[in-house]
Amino acid sequence: MSERKTIPPATAPEAPGSAPALPEEALRIAAGYAFAGPALDLGALVWGGECRADAQIRVPLSMLNRHGLVAGATGTGKTKTLQLIAEQLSAQGVPVFLADVKGDLSGISAPGEPGPRVEARARDVHQQWKATGFPAEFYALGGIGQGIPVRATVTSFGPLLLSKVLGLNQTQEQSLQLIFHYADTKGLELIDLKDLRAVVAFLTSDEGKQELKSIGGLSTATAGVILRSLTAFEAQGTSGFFGEPEFDTAELLRTTGDGRGVVSVLELAAVQDRPTLFSTFLVWLLADLFHDLPEVGDIDRPGLVFFLDEAHLLFDDASKAFLDSITQTVRLIRSKGVGVFFVTQTPKDVPGEVLAQLGNRVQHALRAFTPDDRKALKATVKTFPDSPYDLEEVLTGLGIGEAVVTVLSEPGAPTPVAVTRLRAPESLMGPVPEAELERAVRASAAYGRYAQAVDRESAYERLAERPAGAKGPDEMRAATRARKDAGGRREPREGREERDSLVEQVAGSGVFRSLARSLGTQIGREITRSLFGTARRRRR
Numbered sequence: 001m002s003e004r005k006t007i008p009p010a011t012a013p014e015a016p017g018s019a020p021a022l023p024e025e026a027l028r029i030a031a032g033y034a035f036a037g038p039a040l041d042l043g044a045l046v047w048g049g050e051c052r053a054d055a056q057i058r059v060p061l062s063m064l065n066r067h068g069l070v071a072g073a074t075g076t077g078k079t080k081t082l083q084l085i086a087e088q089l090s091a092q093g094v095p096v097f098l099a100d101v102k103g104d105l106s107g108i109s110a111p112g113e114p115g116p117r118v119e120a121r122a123r124d125v126h127q128q129w130k131a132t133g134f135p136a137e138f139y140a141l142g143g144i145g146q147g148i149p150v151r152a153t154v155t156s157f158g159p160l161l162l163s164k165v166l167g168l169n170q171t172q173e174q175s176l177q178l179i180f181h182y183a184d185t186k187g188l189e190l191i192d193l194k195d196l197r198a199v200v201a202f203l204t205s206d207e208g209k210q211e212l213k214s215i216g217g218l219s220t221a222t223a224g225v226i227l228r229s230l231t232a233f234e235a236q237g238t239s240g241f242f243g244e245p246e247f248d249t250a251e252l253l254r255t256t257g258d259g260r261g262v263v264s265v266l267e268l269a270a271v272q273d274r275p276t277l278f279s280t281f282l283v284w285l286l287a288d289l290f291h292d293l294p295e296v297g298d299i300d301r302p303g304l305v306f307f308l309d310e311a312h313l314l315f316d317d318a319s320k321a322f323l324d325s326i327t328q329t330v331r332l333i334r335s336k337g338v339g340v341f342f343v344t345q346t347p348k349d350v351p352g353e354v355l356a357q358l359g360n361r362v363q364h365a366l367r368a369f370t371p372d373d374r375k376a377l378k379a380t381v382k383t384f385p386d387s388p389y390d391l392e393e394v395l396t397g398l399g400i401g402e403a404v405v406t407v408l409s410e411p412g413a414p415t416p417v418a419v420t421r422l423r424a425p426e427s428l429m430g431p432v433p434e435a436e437l438e439r440a441v442r443a444s445a446a447y448g449r450y451a452q453a454v455d456r457e458s459a460y461e462r463l464a465e466r467p468a469g470a471k472g473p474d475e476m477r478a479a480t481r482a483r484k485d486a487g488g489r490r491e492p493r494e495g496r497e498e499r500d501s502l503v504e505q506v507a508g509s510g511v512f513r514s515l516a517r518s519l520g521t522q523i524g525r526e527i528t529r530s531l532f533g534t535a536r537r538r539r540r
Contacts, residue, residue, distance in 0.1 A: 021054070022045075022047065022052055022054070022055060023047065023048070025047075025388050026045060026047040026048075026052065026055065027055075028416060029045060029047075029055070029388075029416040029417075029418050030045055030052075030054075030055035030056075032409065032415040032416040032418075033055070033056065033057050033058050033407075033415055033418065035058060035060050035409065035410055036410065037060055037061065037062060037300070037410060038060070038061040038062075038092060038300070038301070039058040039059060039060050039061055040058060040059050040061065040064075040085060040088040040089070040092075041056060041057075041058050041088065041127075041423060042057045042058060042059060042084070042085075042362070042405060042420055042422055042423065043056075043057050043125050043420040043421045043422040043423050044056055044057065044124065044125040044126065044420065044421050045057055045418050045419070045420060046402065046419040046420060046421050047419070051124045051125065051421045053124065053125055053126040054126075056125075056126070057405055057418050057420045058407075059360055059407040060407070060408070060409065060410050061092055061094075061300070061301045061302075062298075062299070062300050062301060062410065063359065063360065063407060063408040063409070063410070063412070064089070064094075064301075064302050064305055064339040064360070065299070065302040065303075065305075065334050065337055065338060065339040066334060066339065066357075066359035066360065066408050066412075067330060067334065067339055067340045067341065067342075067357055067358045067359060067360070068339070068340075068341040068342075068358050068359065068360030068361065068362070068407075069341065069342050069343075069344075069347060069350065069355070069358045069360070069361050069362070069363075070082060070307075070341055070342075070343045070362045070364075071343070071344055071345060071346055071347055071349075071361075071362070071363050071364065071380075072345065072363060072364020072365055072366065072403070073345060073364065073365055073366055073367045074345070075400070076364035076365040076398070076400060077364055077400050077401045077402075077403070077422065078343060078364055079102065079104065079105065080401065080422070080424075080425055080429060081362055081364070081403065081422060082098060082105070082307055082309075082341075082343065083105065083107075083108055083425040083427065083429070084422060084423055084424075084425045085305075085341075086098055086108060086134075086263055086305075086307075087108065087132070087134055087425055087426055087427055089261055089302075089305055090134045090135065090260050090261040090262070090263050091134070091260060091261075092261070092301065093255055093259050093260060093261050093301070094261040094301055094302055094303070094304070094305060095252060095253050095254060095255060095261040095262050095263070095264070095303070095304045095305075096261055096262075096263045096264065096304070096305050096306075096307070097252050097263075097264045097266070097285070097304065097305070097306045097307060098263060098264070098265050098266070098307050098309075099266050099268055099278075099282055099307060099308065099309040099310075099343075100265050100266060100267050100268055100269065100309075101268045101269065101272055101278075101309050101310055102269060102272075103145075103267060103268075103269030103270075103431055104430055104431050105265050105431075106136070106138060106265060106267070106431045106432045106437050107427055107428030107429060107430050107431055107432055108133070108134050108136055108263050108265065108425075108427045108428070109133050109134060109135070109136035109263075109427070109428075109432060109440065110133045110427060110428040110432050110436075111131035111132055111133045111426070111427065111428065112131045112132070112424075112425060112426050112427050112428050112429060113131070113428065113429075114129070114131060117424075118424045121401065121421075121423070121424045122423075122424060124421055125421055125422075125423055127423045127424065129423075129424060129426060130426055131426060131427075132426040132427060133427055133428070134260065134263055134427055135256045135260055135261075135262050135263065136262065136263040136264070136265055136440075137251070137254075137262055137263075137264050137265070137444055137446060138265050138267060138437060138440060138441050138444075139247075139264060139265065139266045139267065140266070140267045140270065141241055141266070141268065141271050141277075141278060141281055142238075142240035142241040142242075142271075143240060143451070144240065144270045144271055145267045145268075145269060145270030145271070146267060146434065146437050146438055146441060147265075147266070147267045147441055148441060148444060148446050148447050148450050148451070149240075149247075149450050149451060149453070150247045150266065150281075150450070151240075151241060151242060151243045151244065151245070151246055151247055151450070151453070152241070152242060152246055152247065152281070152284055153189075153190065153191050153192070153242065153243065153244060153246050154190035154191065154192060154193060154195060154196050154242050155180075155183075155184075155189060155190040155191070155535045156246060156284075156288070156534055156535050157242065157284055157534060158180065158284075158287075158534035158535055159173065159176040159177040159179070159180045160173065160177070160319075160321060160322055160325060160534075161280050161283060161284055161287075161322075161534065162176065162196075163176050163319070163322075164276065164280045164318065164319075164322055165233070165276055165277050165280050166226075166229045166230065166233055167229065167276075167317075168225075168226065168229065169319075170319050170320070170321075171222065172222055172225055172226060172229075173319055173321070175218045175219075175222045175223065175226060176226055178215050178216070178218045179196075179199060179200060179203070179215075179218070179223070179226070181215075182199070182203070182211070182215050183196075183199050183459060184535075188458075188459035188462060188463070189458040189459055190458065190459055191242075191243060191244055191455075191456070191458040191459075192239060192242045192243040192244075192455070192458075192460075193230060193233070193234050193238070193239050193242050194234075194239070194460045195458045195459035195460045196230060196459070197227065197230045197231065197234070197460075198459055198460040198463045198464070199459050199463070200223055200226055200227045200230065201227060202463050203215075203218075203223055204220055204223045204224055204227060236274070238274070238277065240453075241277070241281070243453050243454070243455065244453070244454045244455075244456065245449060245450055245453075245454055247285075247450065249285055249288045249289050249292065250292070251264070251446055252264045252285070252289070252304060252306075253303060253304055266282075268309075275310060275313045276313060276316075279308075279310055279311075279313040279314045280314070282308050282309075282314075283308075283314060283326065284534060285306075286306060286308075286329060286333070286338075286340065287325075287329060287534045288534060289304070289306075289333070289336070289338060290329050290332065290333045290336065290338075291534065293333075293336040293337065293338065294336065295335050295336060296335065296336060296337045297335055299337055302337050302338060302339045303336075303337035303338060304337065304338045304339070305338075305339040305340075305341065306338060306339065306340050306341070307341045307343055308340060308341065308342050308343060309343045310343070310344065311342035311343055311344040311349060311350060312344045312345070312349035312350075314326065315349065315350065315351055323351055323353075326351075326354060327351070327353045327354055327357075330354055330357050331357055341358075341360075342354070342358065345366075346366065346376045346379070346380055347361075347363075347379070347380050347383045348376050348379050348380065355383065359407065359408040359412075359414070360406075360407040360408060361383075361384070361404075361405065361406050361407070362403045362404075362405055363380065363384075363395065363403055363404045363405075364398060364402070364403045365395060365396065365397070365398035365399070365400075365402070366380060366395045366396060367396070368396050377392060377395060377396065378392065380395065381395070384404070384406060384417050385406060385414050385416070385417055387416070387417035389404075389417060389419060391404065391417070394419055398419070401421065401422050401424075402419065402420065402421050402422065403419075403420055403422060404417060404418070404419055404420070405417070405418045405419075405420045406418070
């Protein structure tokens with residue numbers, strides 16, 4: 001840990017928008033960022049090649065649930081911008097979620113280190129820089145990497161997101177939805193990948209052929225493709241991502257006793273070779289939040305700001321249903337107090353329907369070395385409001401830690417485009433030592449809740465233990481009831497207490513709701529499916 005050190009600004013900054021020495025056009029830009037309510041400080045205006053520290057560029061706290069985009073070429077400072085925004089949100093009492101693809105955001109928990117570059121930047125932008133660490137929790141997908149394990153059940157993940165990670169086409173995706181529907185209606189709980197594989201294998205077996213026909217619209221060939229895709233997916237070492245205990249996304253909404261928002265850092269460096277998997281898991285977290293959170297309308301500060309890094313991976317080869325679901329989630333989750341920031345290289349990476357809903361923009365430098373680069377540059381310029389800057393020239397000439405900014409003002413109108421020299425983060429700009437990170441992970445109360453995986457009875461066990469001659473779940477339940485009526489008992493399984501499956505009890509009671517009415521089924525806990533086909537079980 002570094003000693004805390006404060007670097008005062010060269011001179012006391014004037015109120016935003018009050019820079020009398022600025023040219024008229026620059027004054028108009030500065031006035032657009034003079035907000036009355038709480039705001040995050042991004043940096044200072046650059047005009048005429050000079051940093052005008054009297055003109056501070058800010059973003060209203062109340063507008064951060066109107067979503068945003070942080071874009072720019074590799075090495076232009078996007079990660080430091082995320083860190084800067086996350087720090088200030090935490091200080092204002094807003095929880096933050098960060099996807100740490102490169103493994104260098106753990107430093108947000110430790111005070112930064114002063115040095116000549118930090119001191120120079122603080123003087124340039126009139127920043128009173130103080131080395132500060134912020135409260136953080138560290139997570140890792142399936143426990144791969146350093147962090148508290150994050151898992152999802154297959155039922156919760158849903159067919160739409162799973163189709164994305166399996167690389168299924170539209171027909172196969174629709175078929176997988178039918179398989180999930182079958183499992184729900186038959187009370188076959190899909191906890192991990194072996195459960196889903198067992199259900200598909202059963203449906204493609206001689207015993208399950210009649211069940212397969214009853215689903216309708218699902219061919220044996222398509223079911224076989226899905227089964228092979230699942231098997232190949234498991235062979236890649238992905239089974240640890242699915243299972244129980246399932247991660248409760250309410251963990252992401254915590255604040256500390258002193259009122260600061262907790263920064264949840266999901267470490268993805270260990271799985272960065274599986275970009276489609278981790279990017280889709282990020283969407284699952286977002287869909288789960290959307291499903292669970294209440295409507296809050298317009299509020300003075302967001303309840304959570306969620307940064308989706310490597311956002312282009314979400315949209316590569318995505319089905320229309322997947323894109324429609326993302327678009328609708330982004331549109332609607334604002335009213336639940338959640339702001340979503342997409343982080344990528346160019347606005348072109350984000351579909352137009354989604355881009356249109358991103359009210360806050362921080363665009364770092366772009367490169368224009370190839371005809372495709374030039375085309376992307378021109379497309380990026382067209383996404384900004386009219387500006388006195390020559391944005392094509394500006395965007396290719398920005399330095400590290402500089403960006404073109406436009407945000408939503410407090411009344412909800414776009415602010416003038418402002419070339420901005422950004423502030424320096426106050427936390428450590430780099431990873432904390434591994435030993436220190438490991439201590440933080442194991443000291444967390446959440447570690448005890450999620451560290452140990454649990455494998456309870458679910459679809460795999462039920463199908464493996466079906467009585468001889470039982471051709472499907474309905475006959476399995478009938479056989480179970482017959483044994484009970486005759487006073488029969490199930491043979492105990494080694495290492496387990498004798499019990500009747502809760503799923504069997506409930507499924508046998510006939511208490512079901514129609515999935516066609518989008519209300520899911522009752523299998524012990526209410527399951528409902530949201531926009532992404534994800535299911536949520538009532539919190540215990």
